[in-house]
Amino acid sequence: MDQDFEKTAEQAAAFQKLWVDSASKIMQAAFTISPNSPPPEIMRQIRAGIFQALANSWEEFMRSPQFLDSMKQWMENAITFRKMTTDFMARVRNEMQAPSREDIDTIMLNIRHLEKRLLDRLDELEAQMSAVKHPATGNGRARPRPKTVAPKGAAKSRRAPVQKP
Amino acid sequence: MNNGFTLTNPWLQWQQTLVDETITNLGKVAHIPTIFRRAQQIRKGVTPSEVVYEEDRLKVRHYLSDQKPKYRTPLVFIYALVNRPYILDLKKGRSVVANFVEKGFDTYLVDWGIPTPADRYLTLDDYINGYMVAVLDYIRKRTGAKTVNVLGYCMGGTMSAMFTSLHQRCVRNLLLLAAPIDFASNDSLLNVWTRPENFDVDKFVDAFGNCPPEFLQAGFLLLRPVGNLLEKPINFYEHMHEEKFIDDFLTTETWLQDNIPVPGEVYRQFVKYLYQQNLLTQARLPVGRHIVNLRNITCPVLNIMAGKDDLVPCGQSAPFNDLVGSKDRKTILLEGSGHIGLAIGGRAQKEVWPQACQWLADRSE
Numbered sequence: 292m293d294q295d296f297e298k299t300a301e302q303a304a305a306f307q308k309l310w311v312d313s314a315s316k317i318m319q320a321a322f323t324i325s326p327n328s329p330p331p332e333i334m335r336q337i338r339a340g341i342f343q344a345l346a347n348s349w350e351e352f353m354r355s356p357q358f359l360d361s362m363k364q365w366m367e368n369a370i371t372f373r374k375m376t377t378d379f380m381a382r383v384r385n386e387m388q389a390p391s392r393e394d395i396d397t398i399m400l401n402i403r404h405l406e407k408r409l410l411d412r413l414d415e416l417e418a419q420m421s422a423v424k425h426p427a428t429g430n431g432r433a434r435p436r437p438k439t440v441a442p443k444g445a446a447k448s449r450r451a452p453v454q455k456p
Numbered sequence: 457m458n459n460g461f462t463l464t465n466p467w468l469q470w471q472q473t474l475v476d477e478t479i480t481n482l483g484k485v486a487h488i489p490t491i492f493r494r495a496q497q498i499r500k501g502v503t504p505s506e507v508v509y510e511e512d513r514l515k516v517r518h519y520l521s522d523q524k525p526k527y528r529t530p531l532v533f534i535y536a537l538v539n540r541p542y543i544l545d546l547k548k549g550r551s552v553v554a555n556f557v558e559k560g561f562d563t564y565l566v567d568w569g570i571p572t573p574a575d576r577y578l579t580l581d582d583y584i585n586g587y588m589v590a591v592l593d594y595i596r597k598r599t600g601a602k603t604v605n606v607l608g609y610c611m612g613g614t615m616s617a618m619f620t621s622l623h624q625r626c627v628r629n630l631l632l633l634a635a636p637i638d639f640a641s642n643d644s645l646l647n648v649w650t651r652p653e654n655f656d657v658d659k660f661v662d663a664f665g666n667c668p669p670e671f672l673q674a675g676f677l678l679l680r681p682v683g684n685l686l687e688k689p690i691n692f693y694e695h696m697h698e699e700k701f702i703d704d705f706l707t708t709e710t711w712l713q714d715n716i717p718v719p720g721e722v723y724r725q726f727v728k729y730l731y732q733q734n735l736l737t738q739a740r741l742p743v744g745r746h747i748v749n750l751r752n753i754t755c756p757v758l759n760i761m762a763g764k765d766d767l768v769p770c771g772q773s774a775p776f777n778d779l780v781g782s783k784d785r786k787t788i789l790l791e792g793s794g795h796i797g798l799a800i801g802g803r804a805q806k807e808v809w810p811q812a813c814q815w816l817a818d819r820s821e
Contacts, residue, residue, distance in 0.1 A: 338690075342682050342683075342686060342687055345682045345686070346680070346681075346682040346683065349681050349682055350645075353645055353648075353678065353681075354642075354645065354648055359648070359649070359654050362649065362654065363654055363655070366655065366656075366660070367659075370659050370660060370663045370664075373663045373664060374663050377663070392573070395573075395574075396573075396576070396665070399574060399576070399577060400577060403577045
């Protein structure tokens with residue numbers, strides 16, 4: 292609880308600092324204008340100064356740990372909410388004897404796995420056929436498929452494996 | 457004497473300005489209904505074209521020209537999986553496609569279409585070794601050319617580089633336009649936001665399936681919040697009575713708001729392999745059963761970048777020329793231009809595209 296309060300206070304302080312900085316930059320921009328400039332031009336210069344100051348401060352803020360923390364929290368809330376609504380809808384649809392999004396996704400995934408297995412098998416058969424047609428290649432062993440021609444849908448996996456560093 | 461007093465008295469000047477501004481503002485407000493009507497009539501793509509190939513949601517457009525193509529090697533535009541491809545053919549005088557068609561290139565464009573939830577399991581392998589292979593085979597068969605020129609924009613540029621690395625024999629020349637290749641630096645906010653400690657892409661894709669367009673749009677808006685949320689509307693209000701400005705503004709905004717979802721698995725791979733692990737530059741990026749090694753690219757390459765690109769900073773594109781195996785490498789840097797300006801900006805039309813057309817013409821049959 293204390294930690295949460297501290298975090299919120301830190302975020303508020305960062306936000307306050309952003310606006311105090313911006314206000315001081317706005318004032319600087321306003322006071323550097325020459326009094327002989329025509330009014331619309333003065334306004335534009337002040338405005339450009341304000342925008343530049345705001346843009347720099349926001350850029351800085353959006354790289355700060357405070358912003359990144361709140362972004363992460365927001366994302367997690369969005370994901371949780373999405374999961375809750377998906378689960379709820381799935382339950383409602385299943386109660387009504389209707390297919391849910393999850394059911395359709397499962398079917399799609401099964402089809403993808405089936406497609407992958409079929410394509411892999413076709414590749415093997417292609418290599419064997421090629422070995423029969425050209426027995427001289429590779430001393431009768433199946434000729435490997437050229438690396439530059441990959442069939443559509445080859446080696447699909449639901450989740451991309453994480454590479455070890 | 458009066459004149460002198462009026463000119464030097466700032467309070468009178470302010471009053472005069474106030475009256476002038478009020479009159480101008482009333483005139484601007486009167487324009488609003490016309491602007492709404494015009495926004496509904498915006499054309500998407502201006503160069504005449506026909507669809508010559510379709511597969512699933514993908515369409516290949518062939519651009520028509522009155523003259524016979526001067527070069528036998530066709531040119532294929534590969535667009536990103538984010539947004540729609542008509543930014544490359546936005547309007548007369550601002551069309552990248554038209555530049556090449558007018559110079560006599562037989563030009564094609566790959567429109568990936570709009571993914572549905574059924575496409576959530578499509579991977580980079582499906583796009584690169586599936587769709588792109590099929591499209592280039594079709595174009596080669598249709599034109600009788602052995603090789604094809606490839607121009608990739610943004611994410612489409614990254615995909616074109618991956619494709620060329622795996623299928624070099626099909627590509628004669630490779631042109632990249634604001635293509636992210638090296639994700640090591642933190643110049644772009646996207647790199648910071650997608651770090652593994654800040655963004656769990658697995659959880660996200662598992663929950664949402666395809667990456668929602670609203671999520672992408674929010675991310676792009678936040679790259680320049682002051683510019684997009686303050687400067688742009690004010691600039692629009694100030695110039696809304698100018699015919700040319702409104703025309704440019706509406707066409708660009710129509711495209712900017714025309715977001716589409718990105719297939720979930722492609723999004724997962726792109727974030728994990730590129731933004732988080734930067735595997736492309738280390739020759740460790742898996743695409744299906746292959747590993748992409750940019751050294752396998754041996755054809756001439758032209759790398760086009762924008763100096764003030766927030767989405768793909770120069771630091772992400774520039775290393776490409778040092779990573780390929782080609783000897784014929786060139787870079788064009790348009791200083792002061794942004795990501796979209798590089799394609800449709802007035803300066804790009806004068807300075808970049810004539811140069812790029814000439815570069816390609818010198819290397820095409």
